[in-house]
Amino acid sequence: MAMAKKNAGEILVEQKVITPEQYRQAYDVWTNAGKQGSIGRVIIDQGFAAEKVVAKAEATAMGVNFVDLTQFKVNEDAVRLIKKEQAQRYDLIAVQRLGQRLFVAMRDPTNVIALDDIKLITGMQVVAALATASDIEEAINKYYPADAEAAPAAAAAGAAPAVSVSSSNPWDAIGQEAVAEIRRNNPNAAAAEAENGTEGGGVDPESAPIIRVVNAMIQQAIKDGASDIHVEPGTRFTRVRYRVDGVLHEVMQLPKYIQPPLLSRIKIMAEMNIAERRIPQDGRIGITYNGKEYDLRCSVLPTVFGEKAVMRILDKSSIMIGLNKLGFYPEVLARLETLIVQPNGMLLSTGPTGSGKTTTQYSILNKINSVEVNILTVEDPVEYQLPGVSQVAVNRKAGLTFASALRSFLRQDPDIIMVGEIRDLETAETAIEAALTGHLVLSTLHTNDAASATTRLVDMGVEPFLISATLIGVLAQRLARKICPNCKVPYNPPPEAVARLGVKQDPDSPPITFYRGKGCENCRHTGYKGRTGIHELLILNDEVNDLIVRRAPLAEIREAGRANGMKLLREDGMQKAIEGITTVEEVLRVVFTAGHSG
Numbered sequence: 001m002a003m004a005k006k007n008a009g010e011i012l013v014e015q016k017v018i019t020p021e022q023y024r025q026a027y028d029v030w031t032n033a034g035k036q037g038s039i040g041r042v043i044i045d046q047g048f049a050a051e052k053v054v055a056k057a058e059a060t061a062m063g064v065n066f067v068d069l070t071q072f073k074v075n076e077d078a079v080r081l082i083k084k085e086q087a088q089r090y091d092l093i094a095v096q097r098l099g100q101r102l103f104v105a106m107r108d109p110t111n112v113i114a115l116d117d118i119k120l121i122t123g124m125q126v127v128a129a130l131a132t133a134s135d136i137e138e139a140i141n142k143y144y145p146a147d148a149e150a151a152p153a154a155a156a157a158g159a160a161p162a163v164s165v166s167s168s169n170p171w172d173a174i175g176q177e178a179v180a181e182i183r184r185n186n187p188n189a190a191a192a193e194a195e196n197g198t199e200g201g202g203v204d205p206e207s208a209p210i211i212r213v214v215n216a217m218i219q220q221a222i223k224d225g226a227s228d229i230h231v232e233p234g235t236r237f238t239r240v241r242y243r244v245d246g247v248l249h250e251v252m253q254l255p256k257y258i259q260p261p262l263l264s265r266i267k268i269m270a271e272m273n274i275a276e277r278r279i280p281q282d283g284r285i286g287i288t289y290n291g292k293e294y295d296l297r298c299s300v301l302p303t304v305f306g307e308k309a310v311m312r313i314l315d316k317s318s319i320m321i322g323l324n325k326l327g328f329y330p331e332v333l334a335r336l337e338t339l340i341v342q343p344n345g346m347l348l349s350t351g352p353t354g355s356g357k358t359t360t361q362y363s364i365l366n367k368i369n370s371v372e373v374n375i376l377t378v379e380d381p382v383e384y385q386l387p388g389v390s391q392v393a394v395n396r397k398a399g400l401t402f403a404s405a406l407r408s409f410l411r412q413d414p415d416i417i418m419v420g421e422i423r424d425l426e427t428a429e430t431a432i433e434a435a436l437t438g439h440l441v442l443s444t445l446h447t448n449d450a451a452s453a454t455t456r457l458v459d460m461g462v463e464p465f466l467i468s469a470t471l472i473g474v475l476a477q478r479l480a481r482k483i484c485p486n487c488k489v490p491y492n493p494p495p496e497a498v499a500r501l502g503v504k505q506d507p508d509s510p511p512i513t514f515y516r517g518k519g520c521e522n523c524r525h526t527g528y529k530g531r532t533g534i535h536e537l538l539i540l541n542d543e544v545n546d547l548i549v550r551r552a553p554l555a556e557i558r559e560a561g562r563a564n565g566m567k568l569l570r571e572d573g574m575q576k577a578i579e580g581i582t583t584v585e586e587v588l589r590v591v592f593t594a595g596h597s598g
Contacts (some may be wrong), residue, residue: 008040008057012049015057022048051132059109059130067095067105069135076143078102081122084144090114093131093139100124105131105139113521120220123212213258214265218296218311220251222289225530227313229296231266233259233306245481245531246354249524263300263307270298278302285311297381314383323363326356327533327576332567335537336475340364345472346435348422350447356479356533357444358383361418364442365389374413378405379420394420406430410437419443425461432462435470449569450474450538451558454548468545476536476569478590480582483515484523490515493584503574515580532581534573534591538566 006014009023018026026042033042040054052068059066078094081102087093091107092114102124106114109128119126131139217240221229226242238259240252254262267274270283285296297312323333339347347364349357362384369375369388377386380394380402390412392405402419403426409417410433421444422428435441447453453474457467492511505512517527538544538561547557562568567575573587 006061008038008054008061009043011057011060012043012054017053017057018043018048022046051134055130055132062109062130064109065129067129067131069093069095069105069131069139072105074139074143079143081124082118084140086117086121087140087144090118091133091136092118092128093136093143095129097124101127103127103129105129105136107131107133107136120216120223210258210261210265213254213262214269217252218285218287218313219289221311221313222294224524229309229311229313231259231262231309231311233303233308235305238262238306244524245526245528246479247481247526249526259306263309266298266309266311267300270296270300272298272300277307295383297383323360323367326360326363327581328535329567329572329575332535332537332572335539335565336364336473337367339473339539340368340440342440342472344435344438344440346431346441346443346470347472348453348474349442349444350450350453350474350476351478352446352448354479355477356531357477360475360477360533361442361444362386365416365418368416373415375416375418376409376412376414377418377420378402378409379418402427403430406434410434410439414439416440416442421445422457422460428457428460428462429466432466432470436466441470447476449558450476450536450566451554451561453538454557455554458548458551464549464551468540468548471540471548473540474538476538478534478569478573479531480534480573480576480586480590481526481528482530482532482582483580484517484520484527484529486522486529487518487520487527488515488580489518490580503578512578514577514584516583516585527583528586532576534569534576534587536566536569536572539564 009018009026012018013020013023022043026039026046026048029046030037030039030042038058040058043049044051044054056066072095074093074095075097078097081097082092082094082104090111092104094102094104096103102118102122104118104126106128107130108114109130115126115128217229221242224242224244226244227246228243230239230241230243230248232239232241233256236256237253238256239250240254241248241250243249264274266285267281267283269285272281272283279302281300283298283300285298287294287296292315295314297314299310299312301308301310323336328336339345349360351357365375365377365386369386371388375386375389376392377389378392378394382391382393385391392400394400394402394405402421402423406417406419406427407430414434417431417434417439419427419431419441422431431441431443445453445456447456451474453476454467454471457471458464490513493514503512517523517529519525519527523529540548541560541564543560544557544564547560558566558568569591570587573582573591574584576582577584577587
């Protein structure tokens with residue numbers, strides 16, 4: 001049986017620095033305060049022991065070394081590896097570098113987030129020791145100049161700041177060091193930029209610093225949970241942005257002359273033609289990070305300021321999360337699961353680009369996939385590989401379209417067919433033919449709500465009686481950001497604002513409590529962390545089918561769906577806001593659009 005670890009107070013008692021009675025007093029104060037902070041801090045505040053004496057005991061309790069910064073000779077080259085703002089954020093300072101090991105003095109050596117970030121920033125193995133807070137503060141003021149917000153590596157090179165970054169971006173030091181190295185090795189490129197703002201030449205896209213910048217950019221995007229990386233050229237800088245939870249955040253600005261080799265490196269990784277800069281190109285990058293496989297779908301577009309690259313990050317494991325983790329309420333999920341086990345018919349997913357339709361479709365296929373059924377898909381492009389599923393990628397140059405692939409599918413003895421998107425009448429009619437001949441067909445449409453899918457098919461030219469004969473359900477959806485659990489707080493909006501959202505409130509009852517995030521390090525000070533689905537499921541019955549055949553107005557079809565148990569997007573979203581899953585502002589952002597309120 002392992003022995004319980006002693007805290008700093010117990011060690012100080014053993015060392016006879018404080019008495020058992022003093023320890024009991026400090027322990028009572030610490031306990032009454034909810035054990036906030038450390039018992040060592042209480043012992044110092046009570047005047048029972050000096051700060052450094054307590055710090056040594058804390059280091060013993062943690063199993064790390066203690067560093068007296070007033071006596072230790074700090075290596076200033078090591079200091080420059082970490083920016084001042086990061087040192088202040090984590091209460092630490094780098095003190096020595098030996099090979100690939102970086103020794104840092106910290107107020108809290110157990111802060112694994114800080115240790116991970118410093119490891120990522122420097123690319124080195126980090127060894128932590130404990131130092132007092134006052135010594136660390138004094139060392140930061142001593143070893144960092146007043147204008148230390150500039151990139152330290154660039155300052156060491158005697159150049160102007162080479163890179164501007166977001167303060168919440170933990171890979172900035174890698175970029176700074178790499179850019180400074182490029183500037184030192186390619187003075188002509190830097191001089192050309194400084195003189196007239198033109199793109200510098202001669203920087204090798206296969207050079208180590210460029211490779212480090214691209215690798216760090218991709219790895220940090222995955223770590224931040226980004227869905228896309230944007231590399232955007234401007235007149236003087238190249239901007240890097242991540243799309244996290246559906247919203248873009250700027251994380252770095254690189255000097256203009258870095259843009260050509262940076263784009264060339266991305267093209268090399270995506271197997272594109274690096275010599276071609278006049279036309280758009282597409283490619284793929286396959287990487288493994290922390291034991292997980294990712295596909296990066298890359299697109300390069302020529303703009304007036306140079307080539308812009310966007311990389312869509314596809315997590316191959318994300319489609320295996322299951323329908324029950326997509327934000328469905330139990331009653332909606334139960335109705336959806338009834339539809340996906342039907343032997344034939346067409347089930348559509350609708351919503352704008354980026355609303356999670358593909359994830360839902362793959363989750364459905366993953367749910368119903370078994371050795372007893374033959375599943376065929378045609379997609380543009382194939383985003384995820386599903387085991388046991390035959391997947392076909394559209395190739396228009398070769399004449400392989402959605403419609404032609406569907407016609408071939410009917411001769412492949414399918415049970416279930418998924419069509420990436422119904423874009424035209426030919427595809428729609430072929431999909432309906434497949435549904436009529438005894439197959440379950442899954443596909444997507446771009447419409448604002450579930451009921452609009454029926455009128456969209458009619459507008460394409462599909463006969464209403466064919467729609468009523470084959471369509472079994474339409475799932476409309478949006479993706480809303482979830483409130484960060486670390487900084488979630490309640491609040492009461494004005495009653496009139498609640499009324500405008502369609503939420504009825506009894507005037508004699510207490511006001512409805514909503515929630516929002518204050519913003520913290522965990523959520524990059526946005527108040528949001530992760531996303532959830534907002535859904536609207538229309539199941540077709542005799543009444544809805546009659547309205548479709550009669551070409552009834554959209555409002556009548558929507559009301560018939562509601563009478564059949566359909567919950568509107570705004571109702572599903574507001575229920576999630578009331579339950580504290582998301583915010584009212586998010587529901588307004590993703591559901592309430594001009595002329596359409598879900």
